Amino acid sequence: MITTDHNSNSFNSYASVDDLENFADARGIQLPENKEPLLIKAMDYLNGLNWAGQKAKFDQPLPFPRKDMVIDGYFLPSGIIPVQVVTAQCMLAVEAISGDLLPSVREAPVKSESLAGALAVSYAVDESGFKPQYTAVMSILGDLVVSSGFSINCIAERS
Template sequence: MINADLNSSNFNSYASIDDLEHFANARDISLPDNKESLLIKAMDYLNGLNWAGKKAKQSQTLPFPRKNIVLDGYLLPSNEIPTPLITAQCMLAIEAISDDLLPSVREAPVKSESIAGALTVAYAVDESGFKPQYTAVMSILGDLVVSSGFSINCIAERS
């Protein structure tokens, strides 16, 4: 059962069924009957992200609420769930209607190899083996999420 009450001991979802229904209705999206499982699948995805700040309480089971997060230049209160997070969960729940949000990630098997002067390797690309990326969701989450990638800083000068 979905419980979006932050003050409840069995709090397990940032978005409620009502939040999901309002989100879908505003976008003319039909929802199936299994709304709870869609929200749980979305939570599974969200739980795997690298969040900014720290949990508000060490004992809490979900990543939010959090402390030490600055959102749009303002310190986010550590006793609330930010609206972009609720929106992101609803977006992911909609994606979960037709897609597996957490597929197993496998490397593509080698389809063929040849060594005749130069090395050629062809991979059998199977879309089911790659983890999907939800750029719209990540864009909405913005500063709530810390990048899990890397960056390189450099300076290029013309002489």
Template sequence: MIDTDPGSPDFNSYASVAVLESFAARRGRQITGDTEVMLIRAMDYLEGLEWDGRRTDPEQPLAWPRSDAWFDDYPIPAGKIPRQVISAQCMLALEAMNGELLGSVREAAVKSERVEGAVTTTYAVADGETFTPQYPAVFAVLGSLAAGRGYAINAFAERG
């Protein structure tokens, strides 16, 4: 069961089923599948992101609400879940109709073909492999609220 009350110990979704259905309808999308499962899959994905600010309460079940978070140089009031986060969950829930959002990541072997003296072609994905899905529209909506996944390396280059 979807619980959108941040004060509840069972809080498990930023968007309700009604919000998802309205979001889909406004975009001309037909929902197929279990909306609650789609929302939970979307939450699983969102919970893996690195967010701006810090949790308002260290015991809260989800990443939002947060304190010290900013969007477009404006502070997000503590205790508020931004509209962008709710929209991102709905976008991901619609993507979840097509399957898992967090499938296992397998690095594809590089395949290279060369015709002597003519052309060399290299494929990033080998036969039978698939691409790891990316959701750039979700990160465009979230903007500076989410830093993404994994790690970052800062590097500086100077001419000698």
């Protein structure tokens, strides 16, 4: 059962079934009869993101509501779940119709190696072994999510 009341201990979804149906209807997307598992799968994905700010309360079941968040230069009130998060969950729920959002990630096995001259390595690329990227979702979430990548600062000097 989907519970969208963030004050409830059973809070498990930002988007309601109605939110998902309205999202799909506006885009001409056919949804299956059982929509709640799609929202839960989408929520599982969202729970794994690196969100900006901190949870509003230590013991809340989901990452939102949050405090100390800035969107487009404005502080987000701590009791608010941004519409971008609800939309992102609906987008991911639609993606979940065709498969798992969180497949096991495997590295592709080495298919062949060669050391003649330059090193050449070929990988047996299997599309099912790589984590999918949802760039449209990440674009909508924008500043709400902190990059999970890394950067290295360095100075190069010529001697």
